[in-house]
Amino acid sequence: MSEVDNKNTPDIMDSAPNPDKEAKAAAAAEARAARAAARAKASEEETPAEPKPPSPNQPLLDQLAALIRAEVAPGAVEEAHINELDRHIPTLTIHSAFWYETAELLKFHPSLQLTYLRNLSGVDHETHLEAVYHLISLEHKQDYCFKVRTDREQPSIPSVTPIWSTANWNEREIYDLLGIQFPGHPDLRRIMMSDDWVGHPLRKDYEPLDPEV
Amino acid sequence: MIRTEELLLNVGPQHPSTHGVFRIVVQLDGEIITAADPVMGYLHRGTEKLAENLSYTQIIPYTDRMDYVSAMTNNYVLVHAVETLMGLEIPERAEYMRLIVMELQRIASHLVWWGTYLLDIGAMSPFLFAFRDREIIIDLFNELCGARLTYNYMRVGGVKWDAPEGWLEKVRDFIPYMREKLEEYNNLVSGNEIFLARIKGVGAYDAQTAIDYGLSGANLRCTGVKWDVRKDQPYSIYDRFEFDVPTGVNGDCYDRYLIRLEEVRQSLRILEQALEQMPSSGETMGKVPRVVRPPAGEVYARIESPRGEIGCHIVSRGKQEPYRLKFRRPSFVNLQILPKLLVGETMTNLITILGGIDIVVGEVDC
Numbered sequence: 409m410s411e412v413d414n415k416n417t418p419d420i421m422d423s424a425p426n427p428d429k430e431a432k433a434a435a436a437a438e439a440r441a442a443r444a445a446a447r448a449k450a451s452e453e454e455t456p457a458e459p460k461p462p463s464p465n466q467p468l469l470d471q472l473a474a475l476i477r478a479e480v481a482p483g484a485v486e487e488a489h490i491n492e493l494d495r496h497i498p499t500l501t502i503h504s505a506f507w508y509e510t511a512e513l514l515k516f517h518p519s520l521q522l523t524y525l526r527n528l529s530g531v532d533h534e535t536h537l538e539a540v541y542h543l544i545s546l547e548h549k550q551d552y553c554f555k556v557r558t559d560r561e562q563p564s565i566p567s568v569t570p571i572w573s574t575a576n577w578n579e580r581e582i583y584d585l586l587g588i589q590f591p592g593h594p595d596l597r598r599i600m601m602s603d604d605w606v607g608h609p610l611r612k613d614y615e616p617l618d619p620e621v
Numbered sequence: 622m623i624r625t626e627e628l629l630l631n632v633g634p635q636h637p638s639t640h641g642v643f644r645i646v647v648q649l650d651g652e653i654i655t656a657a658d659p660v661m662g663y664l665h666r667g668t669e670k671l672a673e674n675l676s677y678t679q680i681i682p683y684t685d686r687m688d689y690v691s692a693m694t695n696n697y698v699l700v701h702a703v704e705t706l707m708g709l710e711i712p713e714r715a716e717y718m719r720l721i722v723m724e725l726q727r728i729a730s731h732l733v734w735w736g737t738y739l740l741d742i743g744a745m746s747p748f749l750f751a752f753r754d755r756e757i758i759i760d761l762f763n764e765l766c767g768a769r770l771t772y773n774y775m776r777v778g779g780v781k782w783d784a785p786e787g788w789l790e791k792v793r794d795f796i797p798y799m800r801e802k803l804e805e806y807n808n809l810v811s812g813n814e815i816f817l818a819r820i821k822g823v824g825a826y827d828a829q830t831a832i833d834y835g836l837s838g839a840n841l842r843c844t845g846v847k848w849d850v851r852k853d854q855p856y857s858i859y860d861r862f863e864f865d866v867p868t869g870v871n872g873d874c875y876d877r878y879l880i881r882l883e884e885v886r887q888s889l890r891i892l893e894q895a896l897e898q899m900p901s902s903g904e905t906m907g908k909v910p911r912v913v914r915p916p917a918g919e920v921y922a923r924i925e926s927p928r929g930e931i932g933c934h935i936v937s938r939g940k941q942e943p944y945r946l947k948f949r950r951p952s953f954v955n956l957q958i959l960p961k962l963l964v965g966e967t968m969t970n971l972i973t974i975l976g977g978i979d980i981v982v983g984e985v986d987c
Contacts, residue, residue: 491918493919494706494919526949527947542932574833577953577956577957585670598662599661600986609667
């Protein structure tokens with residue numbers, strides 16, 4: 409129906425039921441039902457099927473988790489999974505109390521040699537804060553992702569600047585924007601915001617001191 | 622007796638040789654630097670915070686403004702991250718268009734570096750040569766997407782516009798032209814004795830230091846480490862092309878200089894092959910839902926920008942906006958080694974070394 413028609417017949421549109429509209433609504437409902445049925449069917453088909461084939465990186469992940477548990481501490485690995493959305497990268501969550509020893513192991517163990525810290529980000533998950541480390545060995549060309557969780561009220565993660573110099577400014581940035589303390593850092597101060605800034609802007613509950621600015 | 626004392630000298634934030642608003646406080650003993658403290662944040666715009674309230678498509682123009690001499694690669698890293706998370710398939714022609722603009726961008730970016738670096742060192746005319754040739758690429762981009770620096774060209778799933786008629790021919794004509802000009806550049810500068818005296822052996826470090834500091838791009842390769850994300854962890858369609866990754870030996874400013882010039886030559890090689898292989902027609906946008914809403918999850922996408930590894934870490938909660946978006950900016954990471962390199966150098970070499978790292982302050986501060 410063209411726009412001109414709509415304008416000329418406003419009363420009819422409002423009072424009498426429009427057969428065109430009704431037909432459309434019916435069609436839409438039908439389509440919705442069909443989609444729902446298709447979804448139900450798909451999920452039915454999925455569930456009885458065999459479990460997904462394990463990721464090609466699963467052995468790597470298992471080996472690494474076992475190595476860390478053996479060399480550092482049995483409780484060092486909190487969680488280990490394969491991030492399938494991100495090219496099956498092995499992802500491990502390390503307990504912050506064991507993070508420094510784990511980091512040393514990662515860098516110096518001959519089978520790992522994760523000498524290159526690609527990226528270091530901080531994330532505010534509202535329930536807790538998290539630092540995410542993306543590491544790679546330039547020799548083995550294998551990526552790994554490590555996460556360290558910390559409390560939101562008194563956030564603190566051991567600094568790995570003595571292990572990877574890259575971490576220096578990255579940790580300063582996380583301290584500045586998220587307020588995580590990094591004990592062991594040689595020079596932890598704000599890097600982006602000015603020294604007298606109040607608060608940590610990347611926190612989800614951050615409120616500017618002066619909202620006008 | 623002459624009384625001597627150490628002097629604190631402030632350089633920047635507004636100073637031509639800092640290429641933006643970068644400030645460094647140096648401690649001087651006579652002419653020799655004893656300590657240096659970079660001060661950043663003058664260009665911090667909070668891109669990561671702003672992104673948390675924007676849809677993915679709306680973030681693309683913000684990436685243009687990070688590394689503003691290489692906006693195409695910034696565009697790409699964001700859309701690449703989202704596409705990886707969503708598992709999207711990109712049409713062939715769109716991939717080729719992206720690759721062509723990214724390689725052109727690499728050449729343009731290296732030309733800016735080449736011109737301004739020599740200007741820093743005191744050579745005026747190379748700057749004019751470089752900007753003359755870069756202008757051709759800028760004009761090509763302008764024709765393609767209507768902007769000279771902030772292109773906003775890529776989209777999740779493809780590119781915004783296909784090449785206008787005759788555009789690809791112009792790119793093809795540019796290749797032999799640029800090859801000829803590269804010779805000219807080399808004749809003009811590369812063997813110049815004054816130039817060599819200024820940069821050979823300056824700001825040198827070894828491979829282990831480079832890896833420890835997480836350097837990337839020419840700053841890493843100048844030490845002999847053959848690492849290029851395009852080659853070692855190919856993304857897009859880079860595995861289809863033959864090109865070399867130039868490396869250095871001494872890890873000094875001169876090696877970085879040679880590598881960047883060689884990279885221009887390699888980019889021309891890639892462009893030549895891409896134009897050859899490119900399908901003559903086809904879609905430039907893949908099948909993308911109207912509202913881009915990646916599934917809950919995390920991704921770290923990384924590509925080789927002219928300055929090194931640029932990465933984009935997205936934490937998604939299945940919403941239209943990212944829950945957290947972090948950019949790994951190569952300039953920021955590469956700059957970290959500066960204080961270490963400056964100790965024991967003269968003030969003159971501060972400019973030489975800072976320029977050699979090739980930073981863009983919009984990217985350092987983000």
